Structure formats: structure tokens, C-alpha cells
Amino acid sequence: MSFREIDEEVRRPVRTPQRAERWLRAIFIEDWGTKLLALLISLVLWYGVTGQRKPTTIRVPRVPLNFRLPSNMEISNEPRSDVEITLTGSKRALDTLNVRDLVANVDVSDFNPGDHSVLLTLERVTMGLPDGVQYGDIQPNSVQLRLEPRVEREVEVEVRRSGSVAEGYELRGITVTPDKINVRGPASHLDALQKALTEVVSLDGRRESFTLPQAAIEISDKKVDLIEASVSVTVEIGEQRIEKTLGGVSVSASDGAQLRPETASIIVYGERSAVNQLRAENMKLILEVAEDGSFKPRLEIPTELQGRIELRSTNPALFTRRSFF
Secondary structure (H helix, E strand, C coil): CCHHHHHHHHHCCCCCHHHHHHHHHHHHCCCHHHHHHHHHHHHHHHHHHHHHHCEEEEEEEEEEEEEECCCCEEECCCCCCEEEEEEEEEHHHHHCCCHHHCCEEEECCCCCCEEEEEECCCCCEECCCCCCEEEEEEECCEEEEEEEEEEEEEEEEEEEEECCCCCCEEEEEEEEECCEEEEEEEHHHHHHCCEEEEEEEECCCCCCCEEEEEEEEECCCCCCEECCCEEEEEEEEEECEEEEEEEEEEEEECCCCCEECCEEEEEEEEEHHHHCCCCHHHCEEEEEECCCCCEEEEEECCHHHCCCEEEEEEECCCCEECCCC
């Protein structure tokens, strides 16, 4: 060995046990808190990524059912309205899903009228699910349906009312326009519907006639649809009417002939205030003479009472022409 080789060998660093110990300490002991934190963060990220991809299953209760029906048909029974559905997918996909927006669409458009037990299969039910989410088990897995033709029909309108008019007044009549409306629904439900009722019209304390231009129609059967939803209701109210008998009313013929008897007793009907103003001396019973010689009585009363008084009967009912022979 030359002197040069001996010199290089002397200069070459020698790894002692102390130097190795310092190297291991730098790796495993120094700044251990920072290194431990980095390790925990790595583990969390790894778990989060793998956990989001792992398939997850959830059960969603009370998912509404929506039936796609054949043309011109209706459901006439009351089938269940919701089901419980199992959904499977990644946690990330399921987290983006708003279960309140879920609807199970059941296609029964190929069914005929009648009673059916519909199986809720994958072929029959569709749902608007995001990518990565599928539905599986549905409970209950069947629903009972009764399908009937959808028909239209005219139904008479009846006004519901409550209360009483003011004292001394009376209800004279109620007019509905139109008096019939068109409705639509399953045939059996329309067969059972006799009348269409309006909202309640209150008469409490009323003294005058009034009109409700848009009185709502209310049908309790939810299977029946209204084509016309409202009608006009006119309520006629007037002063209470009474009957009164008046005697000694003079009688004359329209052609001037003298009659027997010359006076009569009459029964009149009208508003109380108008009837109470009548006196025998301010009225006259006129007998209109027909071509065949018969008489038709007409009551002649003061102008301000006309239209408020009705002649009901006369006594006697028959009159004769007075003869001078």
C-alpha cells in the first residue's frame, strides 16, 4: 500500500455506534408530535375516501306512490298512499339524495277496468334516483287497485243554509245559477252522488235580498272532480206575509152590469204592513166579464199597495147579473 492510499483510508469517516444512534433518533423521536399529526391526517383521509366508496344501505319510510293510469280511467278505491323502500349506493351518493323528494311511480297503464293486486316490482316501479343509487326491497310489495272508467255527469245543486232571517221577515225563495253543474270521476262514485252542495249560506238577521256571485261547491267525495267550482246564489227575503179577511167589499162588473150580491167578503194575502192598511171602503172587487159570460175577480186597491196584495178567494164565489124583470 502506498502512502497516498494510507492517507485516504485515514481520512474516510468511520461510522461509529454513536452516529447511527443519532440518525435513528432524528427519524423516530425528534419532532414526534408533528409526525404523529401527519400520520393521523393521512389515516383520516384514507378512511374518508374508502368509506365514501363503500356501498351503504338505508331504508326510507313513507315514500309516496304515484300511479300512471290508463287513458280515461280512475282509481275508485282508496289504495295505500306510501311504501318503505331500501336504497343502496355509495355514502357520497346517498348524502346528496333528498329523501323528501322521492316518489315511487307505479305504471299500471296496461291494466283493464276491475280489481287488481299490483306487484311493486323493478319492472313496474320507477324512481328518479341519482347515479350510483339503486332501490331494492319495497314493503309492502303489492297494492290493491280498483280501476273504473272516468265519466262526466250533470248534478243538481242544493244550497246549504243556516240561521233565520230577522223577526218579521221571511225567506221567499232561493235561486241557483246554474242549477246543475258538471262533475267528473269514477262511474260508481258519480252514481252515488245525488246532489252537489254549496258552501253554507247564513241567513242570520237578514232583512233584505242578497246575492252570492261565487258560492263554492263542496263535495266530500275526493274521487269526484268539479268542472264548475262555484255557482251564483240569490236569496229573496221580504217582509212577512199574512192572510186577512175583509167583509163588505163592493162588487161591480167590468161591463157596468149590476150584480148580486152587491158586496162580498174576501181573503187577501200580502205583506203585513200592506194588508193592515186595507179597508173595505178603499177597495173594490171588479168582476171581469169573459165572452162566455163567466166572471174573473180582480181586486182594485190603492196605487201604493199594488203588487203587494194578492186576492186569495171571495165569498160568495159565484155572482149573478141583476135582472130588472
